[in-house]
Amino acid sequence: MHDSQDIEAATTATVNEGRPDDKTRRYDRQLRLWAATGQAALENARLLVISGSATSASILKNLVLPGVGHFTILDHNEVTPEDAGNNFFLEGPSSLGKSRAEEVVRLLCELNDGVEGKADTGDVAEVLEKNPGYFGNFTLVIAHNLQATLLDKLAALLWSDPTYPILAVVNSTGFLAEFSLQFHEHTIIESHSETAPSLRIDKAFPSLLEYATSLDFSNMDSMEHSHIPYVVILIRALEDWKKEHDGKPPQTYDEKKDFKAKLLGMKMKADEENFDEAEAQAYRCWTETKVPSDITPLFDDPQLETLSPTSSPFFHLLYALKQFAAQPPHVLPLSSTLPDMKASTAAYIHLQKLYKERAAEEKKTFKGFLQVPVDDDLVDSFVKNAHGLKVLKGRKWGSLDQSPEVLVEKLSAYPRETSTHLAISALRASSVKHQNAKPTAEKLTSEAQALLPAGTELPEEFANAVGELVRAPTADLPNTAAFLGGIVAQEVIKMITKQYIPIDGCCVIDLIETWTGTI
Amino acid sequence: MASPNDSGDWQGRYYHIDQILDTPGPRTDEAFMAGDGVKNFLRNEAKILVIGAGGLGCEILANLALTGFKDIHVIDMDTIDISNLNRQFLFRPKDVGRPKATVAAEFIMKRVPGVKVTPYFGKIQDKDDDYYMQFNLVICGLDSVEARRWINATLVNLVDPENPESLKPLIDGGTEGFKGQARVILPTITSCYECSLDMLNKPTAFPICTIANTPRLPEHCIEWASVLEWPRVHGDKKMDTDDPDHISWLYGVAAARAKEFKIEGVTWSLTQGVVKNIIPAIASTNAIIAAACCNEAFKIATSSAAYLNNYFMLIGTDGVYSYTFEHEKRDDCPVCGGEALDMAISSEMTVEEFIEMLIEKQDIQIKKPSLSTPIKQIYLQAPPQLEEVTRPNLSKKVSELVDAGGEVTVTATTLPFSLSLRIQFT
Numbered sequence: 001m002h003d004s005q006d007i008e009a010a011t012t013a014t015v016n017e018g019r020p021d022d023k024t025r026r027y028d029r030q031l032r033l034w035a036a037t038g039q040a041a042l043e044n045a046r047l048l049v050i051s052g053s054a055t056s057a058s059i060l061k062n063l064v065l066p067g068v069g070h071f072t073i074l075d076h077n078e079v080t081p082e083d084a085g086n087n088f089f090l091e092g093p094s095s096l097g098k099s100r101a102e103e104v105v106r107l108l109c110e111l112n113d114g115v116e117g118k119a120d121t122g123d124v125a126e127v128l129e130k131n132p133g134y135f136g137n138f139t140l141v142i143a144h145n146l147q148a149t150l151l152d153k154l155a156a157l158l159w160s161d162p163t164y165p166i167l168a169v170v171n172s173t174g175f176l177a178e179f180s181l182q183f184h185e186h187t188i189i190e191s192h193s194e195t196a197p198s199l200r201i202d203k204a205f206p207s208l209l210e211y212a213t214s215l216d217f218s219n220m221d222s223m224e225h226s227h228i229p230y231v232v233i234l235i236r237a238l239e240d241w242k243k244e245h246d247g248k249p250p251q252t253y254d255e256k257k258d259f260k261a262k263l264l265g266m267k268m269k270a271d272e273e274n275f276d277e278a279e280a281q282a283y284r285c286w287t288e289t290k291v292p293s294d295i296t297p298l299f300d301d302p303q304l305e306t307l308s309p310t311s312s313p314f315f316h317l318l319y320a321l322k323q324f325a326a327q328p329p330h331v332l333p334l335s336s337t338l339p340d341m342k343a344s345t346a347a348y349i350h351l352q353k354l355y356k357e358r359a360a361e362e363k364k365t366f367k368g369f370l371q372v373p374v375d376d377d378l379v380d381s382f383v384k385n386a387h388g389l390k391v392l393k394g395r396k397w398g399s400l401d402q403s404p405e406v407l408v409e410k411l412s413a414y415p416r417e418t419s420t421h422l423a424i425s426a427l428r429a430s431s432v433k434h435q436n437a438k439p440t441a442e443k444l445t446s447e448a449q450a451l452l453p454a455g456t457e458l459p460e461e462f463a464n465a466v467g468e469l470v471r472a473p474t475a476d477l478p479n480t481a482a483f484l485g486g487i488v489a490q491e492v493i494k495m496i497t498k499q500y501i502p503i504d505g506c507c508v509i510d511l512i513e514t515w516t517g518t519i
Numbered sequence: 520m521a522s523p524n525d526s527g528d529w530q531g532r533y534y535h536i537d538q539i540l541d542t543p544g545p546r547t548d549e550a551f552m553a554g555d556g557v558k559n560f561l562r563n564e565a566k567i568l569v570i571g572a573g574g575l576g577c578e579i580l581a582n583l584a585l586t587g588f589k590d591i592h593v594i595d596m597d598t599i600d601i602s603n604l605n606r607q608f609l610f611r612p613k614d615v616g617r618p619k620a621t622v623a624a625e626f627i628m629k630r631v632p633g634v635k636v637t638p639y640f641g642k643i644q645d646k647d648d649d650y651y652m653q654f655n656l657v658i659c660g661l662d663s664v665e666a667r668r669w670i671n672a673t674l675v676n677l678v679d680p681e682n683p684e685s686l687k688p689l690i691d692g693g694t695e696g697f698k699g700q701a702r703v704i705l706p707t708i709t710s711c712y713e714c715s716l717d718m719l720n721k722p723t724a725f726p727i728c729t730i731a732n733t734p735r736l737p738e739h740c741i742e743w744a745s746v747l748e749w750p751r752v753h754g755d756k757k758m759d760t761d762d763p764d765h766i767s768w769l770y771g772v773a774a775a776r777a778k779e780f781k782i783e784g785v786t787w788s789l790t791q792g793v794v795k796n797i798i799p800a801i802a803s804t805n806a807i808i809a810a811a812c813c814n815e816a817f818k819i820a821t822s823s824a825a826y827l828n829n830y831f832m833l834i835g836t837d838g839v840y841s842y843t844f845e846h847e848k849r850d851d852c853p854v855c856g857g858e859a860l861d862m863a864i865s866s867e868m869t870v871e872e873f874i875e876m877l878i879e880k881q882d883i884q885i886k887k888p889s890l891s892t893p894i895k896q897i898y899l900q901a902p903p904q905l906e907e908v909t910r911p912n913l914s915k916k917v918s919e920l921v922d923a924g925g926e927v928t929v930t931a932t933t934l935p936f937s938l939s940l941r942i943q944f945t
């Protein structure tokens with residue numbers, strides 16, 4: 001125990017150390033989600049948003065606040081009385097007649113000094129026509145309710161080269177909305193997976209095995225005995241079990257029950273919680289540690305066969321991981337993180353040291369398989385998160401609507417989501433053909449049927465969705481805009497930071513019954 | 520009706536919303552009165568209360584103002600901190616230290632013409648039933664469980680079956696990181712906040728013996744500094760987790776202890792996170808949940824579309840996953856259920872252990888409960904004289920004081936309701 005003088009001395013020395021600066025304090029609540037690496041990625045990102053609509057402004061608000069590096073709004077329109085009514089980033093009637101891009105950018109920039117905002121009053125049709133290279137200046141492009149022919153053109157352009165920006169397509173009408181992301185490939189190291197990596201209890205590494213078997217349980221005092229970490233108890237009990245069972249772990253239901261009873265039988269006193277923890281964690285003894293089934297398919301990626309020094313570090317790391325896992329005992333490199341468990345400080349810290357040392361050795365072996373040098377922090381992060389790696393393969397925007405068979409399948413599996421999606425596609429197609437005419441349920445139904453194999457019956461959910469679109473065909477409702485503003489911004493943050501897992505498909509939203517679904 | 524000048528309206532202002540208010544949709548209830556009637560109610564009559572002007576509150580106020588609510592009240596007891604600025608978008612660095620409710624109200628009125636926002640800088644508990652009775656709807660964007668339980672119970676108690684106006688729909692939102700939930704509570708009709716208490720995540724608590732004797736994690740060292748060392752060294756001086764000097768002191772003490780035990784990972788930020796129980800928060804999640812809440816308020820106020828029945832939960836960490844379901848009312852809910860909660864305890868259990876259990880139990884969670892039976896007081900936390908008189912009962916067995924099948928009433932000063940337990944012994 002310290003006396004208070006020691007404490008004062010210790011505190012004076014560290015009083016200013018580690019204290020966050022103003023920027024860290026401002027971003028504190030989000031840094032706890034994506035850390036400095038995610039924040040740096042966000043600050044390096046450049047966004048282009050097509051239109052200064054209420055929805056576009058809502059999306060941007062949620063990206064300007066956390067500190068995205070740069071955004072441009074491309075919009076050649078002037079503020080109308082209708083815009084001034086539904087967009088929080090316009091100043092009511094006093095914004096009327098001014099450039100919508102300039103007004104929205106001005107008011108968004110008030111939210112965060114650290115963000116650069118630019119208004120571009122050019123016409124997206126002209127830019128697409130005359131200056132397609134323009135889009136290459138951005139990390140990610142967001143298009144809200146972009147007219148169908150322009151949207152097709154933009155999507156095709158951005159798809160034409162894998163180095164072009166990601167495209168977020170957002171469409172909304174009244175209470176209904178959908179959005180999707182167009183990208184070729186998205187790799188994630190920090191997926192923030194909720195499954196914990198294996199502790200290798202079934203395949204204990206030599207130093208751990210040696211430690212677990214060298215302890216003399218029977219001559220410990222009661223304090224020590226009640227603080228043996230469950231990891232050690234399990235390894236010890238498993239070793240003893242295997243000696244009596246031809247080297248095999250408990251397999252049948254009865255054996256497992258027996259094993260658990262043996263664990264509890266090791267108690268010196270009834271209230272030894274560490275043995276209860278061991279019993280609760282006993283499944284670790286017969287759950288074989290191997291490469292998780294989500295990870296094995298990644299090893300078949302054809303890019304691993306054609307690596308060159310310019311290939312992305314992710315695939316070089318994945319290649320090394322594949323080589324590592326090909327060696328016995330066919331597992332992923334050990335993670336150095338140990339969960340908390342009932343233990344004395346000394347026992348826990350010692351166990352942690354064994355895991356850390358082994359993890360460092362395995363990381364060294366892993367690095368030996370790398371064909372190019374890779375930044376050490378990246379290697380660390382990759383090894384630590386290896387059990388949650390993701391490689392998402394994207395699709396070209398609109399490909400779903402070009403596959404009638406897939407649409408029919410989706411329609412029967414997810415009737416409400418697919419119906420709403422079809423209705424929104426139909427409205428977009430119809431507004432190109434009929435320009436300013438108010439859409440009718442008949443017109444929209446026939447547009448939707450044109451996307452499906454002849455004779456496909458549309459479910460009741462379709463009539464519900466189409467009815468809503470006919471009711472409010474051009475409504476950009478503040479609440480729908482705000483909802484989309486949040487949900488699209490979350491996805492953009494996940495894409496830019498390469499943390500967490502973005503949507504895989506088209507996210508459909510119905511704010512009448514308040515549901516979302518992904519098809 | 521107000522003149523166009525008073526209302527601040529201009530031609531085309533509600534072009535988007537009027538598409539919804541002028542025509543019913545396929546799923547709209549027949550009771551919907553499309554056109555002027557509903558618009559007049561929304562814009563000139565409806566009075567709505569927003570509780571909380573923080574992450575959710577700022578978003579809620581902006582959405583309500585844009586959808587046409589013109590008489591909005593907001594309550595918040597906090598002042599603005601720099602760490603609010605990454606999401607509470609009505610506040611600027613110059614506002615740090617000012618009351619959230621006041622600054623938010625000023626901002627909305629400046630930005631959205633014709634909307635009146637009345638702030639109250641203080642606690643919801645300061646207001647009485649008459650105050651809550653004046654509103655048509657209440658939206659809650661709070662981070663405190665205690666405050667939510669209070670407003671929930673208050674609105675349930677307000678319901679007078681003879682007076683339909685006394686039923687105030689309560690819309691409640693909450694977020695944590697990429698996750699959140701929005702729900703509609705019709706007091707006495709649907710499941711209430713108290714009914715779902717067991718859905719809350721249990722806060723991580725570290726046993727005092729671990730903190731004192733066998734620290735393993737950096738969190739254990741931080742708890743040691745704040746729970747044991749602060750009172751030992753500073754006596755009665757209250758620890759203020761908003762004071763950076765206090766956090767620095769705790770950090771220094773925790774770091775020294777960690778070093779002594781060879782524990783890694785104590786940082787300033789972790790120290791602050793542990794002692795303030797910081798929950799990560801981002802603008803985008805707040806936007807989703809606030810929008811869902813306001814959308815329900817709009818649908819309830821206008822009947823333009825069916826409202827949520829009754830719980831929407833969103834998880835944005837792996838794709839966009841959401842789940843909409845009807846949370847069921849609990850017959851033994853202490854607030855809206857009316858039936859006593861059955862509870863079986865050991866006949867050996869002491870009153871003190873019983874109190875400990877009530878504090879811990881997920882569906883009860885009452886801090887500082889006072890216990891009585893219809894004929895005697897078992898233990899009262901306050902006033903001090905009665906606490907002293909009933910204190911000897913703490914070491915007695917519950918079975919000595921309560922008959923099998925007998926009822927125990929649990930109350931707490933922080934909650935405007937009492938909980939009836941029917942006790943059986945095992």
Ligand SMILES: [Zn+2]
Pocket residue numbers: 710711712713714848849852853854855856
């Ligand atoms: Zn209830």
